[in-house]
Amino acid sequence: SRREGFSAIPDVKWEDVGGLDLLRKELDQHIVSRIKYPEKCERFGLNLEVGVLLYGPPGCGKTLIAKAVANEAGANFIYVKGPELLNKYVGESELAVRTLFSRARTCSPCIVFFDEVDALTTNRGKEEGSVIDRLVNQLLLELNGEDKRRGVFVIGATNRPEVMDKAILRPGRFGKLLYVPLPVARERCLILKALTRNRPLDASVDLDAIGRMEACNNFSGADLAALVDQAAQIALQDDLSESETIKTAHFEQAVINISPSVGPKQR
Numbered sequence: 001s002r003r004e005g006f007s008a009i010p011d012v013k014w015e016d017v018g019g020l021d022l023l024r025k026e027l028d029q030h031i032v033s034r035i036k037y038p039e040k041c042e043r044f045g046l047n048l049e050v051g052v053l054l055y056g057p058p059g060c061g062k063t064l065i066a067k068a069v070a071n072e073a074g075a076n077f078i079y080v081k082g083p084e085l086l087n088k089y090v091g092e093s094e095l096a097v098r099t100l101f102s103r104a105r106t107c108s109p110c111i112v113f114f115d116e117v118d119a120l121t122t123n124r125g126k127e128e129g130s131v132i133d134r135l136v137n138q139l140l141l142e143l144n145g146e147d148k149r150r151g152v153f154v155i156g157a158t159n160r161p162e163v164m165d166k167a168i169l170r171p172g173r174f175g176k177l178l179y180v181p182l183p184v185a186r187e188r189c190l191i192l193k194a195l196t197r198n199r200p201l202d203a204s205v206d207l208d209a210i211g212r213m214e215a216c217n218n219f220s221g222a223d224l225a226a227l228v229d230q231a232a233q234i235a236l237q238d239d240l241s242e243s244e245t246i247k248t249a250h251f252e253q254a255v256i257n258i259s260p261s262v263g264p265k266q267r
């Protein structure tokens with residue numbers, strides 16, 4: 001459910017995320033441990049709440065891993081799409097940002113996830129005093145309010161880090177840049193394992209071999225999720241006759257209909 005203002009601890013576990021081990025370590029260090037052990041962090045002089053920017057091609061797990069971070073930390077999670085904060089009526093965008101952070105504070109510890117955060121950037125040749133300018137200023141105000149921000153962590157996601165506002169990429173804001181790449185073959189195998197964790201997979205299926213098939217080259221996590229869904233769908237059809245599990249043949253049939261969604265320019 002993505003009802004506006006809806007916050008809850010997400011049910012995405014680390015086991016649901018395939019690969020991305022280094023990223024996990026970074027996020028553990030910068031966010032999870034700060035939420036779990038605030039006194040320790042303070043004792044070591046780490047007072048500023050951290051903000052992270054996840055960047056990389058679409059469908060490679062930015063949203064997924066942010067939810068897993070919240071789950072691991074036992075924190076609430078608020079999902080916002082950057083463009084949804086933009087409102088042409090005077091003052092409405094600033095109000096939306098203020099309301100968002102006040103909600104986040106009331107349910108802290110809380111992670112606010114800004115999808116498509118590049119929509120909130122002033123570096124686009126827009127005139128001074130535009131809606132975006134004012135919105136970004138309000139955002140910076142909220143991110144700067146150290147005491148007020150206790151327990152509120154921000155994670156942004158973008159496919160286009162190069163258009164981001166420099167002012168927004170400072171420590172305490174979205175200052176920690178972490179790349180979420182397109183998976184390589186080994187990682188595709190790990191993602192397939194995560195995606196089939198709760199499915200009736202036939203014992204004969206070799207996920208390592210499937211992840212390494214040439215047809216899976218350049219597949220994103222989202223493409224692999226589509227592959228697993230299709231294979232399951234085909235298996236279900238078969239089930240009406242005899243199959244009770246997802247078999248290799250189902251994957252081989254499914255892969256024919258899927259092509260990489262991330263083009264060479266986005267990689």
Ligand code: ATP
Binds near residue numbers: 057063158180194221
């Ligand atoms: P976008 O930039 O389009 O918002 P994203 O990077 O946030 O994309 P997600 O929404 O996290 O991508 O991924 C989409 C779906 O693809 C996930 O819900 C999941 O099913 C699958 N997926 C992507 N990456 C992974 C991964 N590393 N492990 C397991 N599943 C993944």
